[in-house]
Amino acid sequence: MLNKIKNKLILTNTFVLLVILIMVTTFIYVFSSYSFSNTSDNELLNLVYQSKRFSKSDFQSIENDLSYNQELSYFKEKLNNEKCKLIFFNNEMKPIFSSSKFKISKKKLAKIATLYFADVNASHTEVKEQDGIYVFSDYEDSKISYRTCTTLITDNEGNMQLILIAEDNRSENATLNTLLYILALTVIFGVVASLLGGFYTADKALVPIKENMDNQRQFIADASHELRTPIAVIKTNLELIESNEDETIKSQEVWIDYAKSEIKRMDKMVGDLLILSKADLNEIPFNNKEHDIVHLIKEAIEKIEPIAVKREIRVYMSCPYNRVKVNIDEDKFTQLMMILLDNAIKYSEDKTQIMITVKVNLNKNSVVIKVKDQGIGMKKDEIEKVFTRFYRIDKARSRRENGSGLGLPIAKWIVENLNGTINIESIEDKGTDVIIALPLISYEETE
Structure with a gap:
């Protein structure tokens, strides 16, 4: 092709x-x-x-x-x-x-x-x-x-x-006649040069196309593989229920719960896949406006807190500002914070804490948001892979927590469309810091 x-x-x-x-x-x-x-x-x-x-x-x-x-x-x-x-x-x-x-x-x-x-x-x-x-x-x-x-x-x-x-x-x-001869030679030389140069330029032009096709094939293969597992689990659990015809629904509730859990995981994965596929085609608009991120971060903490409480994980926020104004899409920024907080909880041990710090960097005219956990951390070679779709550090833990390996790729896509940067610093068994920098509009310090 x-x-x-x-x-x-x-x-x-x-x-x-x-x-x-x-x-x-x-x-x-x-x-x-x-x-x-x-x-x-x-x-x-x-x-x-x-x-x-x-x-x-x-x-x-x-x-x-x-x-x-x-x-x-x-x-x-x-x-x-x-x-x-x-x-x-x-x-x-x-x-x-x-x-x-x-x-x-x-x-x-x-x-x-x-x-x-x-x-x-x-x-x-x-x-x-x-x-x-x-x-x-x-x-x-x-x-x-x-x-x-x-x-x-x-x-x-x-x-x-x-x-x-x-x-x-x-x-x-x-x-x-001499001019006609020269012009004819120019046309011939131009066509020959175009054909020869075309092979070189065409190869260069096809590099991103080839990369996109390879990424697409890999994406489909990974998606098929990831969806096959929950489908197999659901099928197995339904077959168990079917084989025990004499049992009551209550007695087989455990198999039903397993199936429901996998259905929930599949639903989330399919939703994430749709977001990424639309993102690849630039079909998701960003309505960037001036918003106060301090207020939005507090709202995200409130939403995620019930999940953290179940595992006795405390989520704190350190922010010496009343307001920090940034040009963002409100819904996408909230989605970003929910992804980072959800990941921090998934990969943290029980009875630990998560710290969110907000700091203004006047030298770079930006605001830096850091989400720090006390989780399992990761190796250096793993840090480079975490933004790859379907990549998970601890697959067993990720499956247990209904993780799909699509959260951080979505987070990166959101940050880039907010004209910001996202980086990760991590030490194995010590925890992970996710650092986001966004262009600053204005801020107001706490008195």
């Missing part, structure tokens, strides 16, 4: 990159082509404007290298350039003047010039100005490539003439 996800992830990322590269390279090429074409057309248009201002005698003076003014000199310089050519046609489409020799036959030149009178199509475009119409066309063969501009004028005698200026655009086409 993970391999399918990995391959799909690689292909999807590569496809997205390919689309982006094609879009970017297409834009670059089209923009560059348009820029070259626009620059060339503007230059040709300016040359045609200038050619209409000067007479043929001015052009012919190029051979004598005469300069009448600065503008004419610049114009001649442009036409002397091998890239630019100027030619006049009479009304019969015959060349009557050329600035320099064309590498195109007169017949082909006349054909290019006659495009002026053709309908506008993909092979040529026209620009309409106040002084006339200017037609742009392209001519290419195996040896030469020209961009041309043609317009119609009338000479001093009233005869119609056609002006054609052509510019050699082989260098621009070569630049565009």
Whole structure:
């Protein structure tokens, strides 16, 4: 399954990159082509404007290298350039003047010039100005490539003439071809790099997915194992009751009590499992508001006290404050305290005490809540495992006390969603301290 996800992830990322590269390279090429074409057309248009201002005698003076003014000199310089050519046609489409020799036959030149009178199509475009119409066309063969501009004028005698200026655009086409080649290589290289890098990044991206799947499988396996035991106990007790048909309900009360105890344990375990499964999906909202934790801790002690009294365990609170305000979800905080107190009672010996201390830490702007018991404690290597689901230090004691090993994982989830931290300090056979730190809003000391 993970391999399918990995391959799909690689292909999807590569496809997205390919689309982006094609879009970017297409834009670059089209923009560059348009820029070259626009620059060339503007230059040709300016040359045609200038050619209409000067007479043929001015052009012919190029051979004598005469300069009448600065503008004419610049114009001649442009036409002397091998890239630019100027030619006049009479009304019969015959060349009557050329600035320099064309590498195109007169017949082909006349054909290019006659495009002026053709309908506008993909092979040529026209620009309409106040002084006339200017037609742009392209001519290419195996040896030469020209961009041309043609317009119609009338000479001093009233005869119609056609002006054609052509510019050699082989260098621009070569630049565009080189750019296209580079862009194509960029796309190919990008796709190959994406495929190769995809294997690495996909493996990294799948690590948390794999961990979640492994945790899910382990969670299901642990839950199935934990539920199997109470089901087996209930089944055994019911079979005992069934085998003693002649006995009264009162005489078999012990088996019924065992079954009821396991049902109660299963009910609590299923409830805890539902909380954790919803927590994994972030489906349980936290309504964090400003609350006084001193009052909430006292309420939790009052609720847990009847259970502690049965085992002669005393629960004390040391708090030198009237109020300590913290941003919390009231119900979730109460659930947290009940879990910690319930655990402390379960793992404490009879006739011991549990101490809850509340202390403000101004340096860290936090309030520290410590739940200290005098129970069985735990080894160092066990401290790291207590937040693992279904982990129990003393399984026999935990089963006797209806423990499921889900309390501390829920407690950790609550603390993290209250923007706090939870740590455990413990010494085997001496007791355990559970230390919680929450962000402080305000406090009021006892007078």
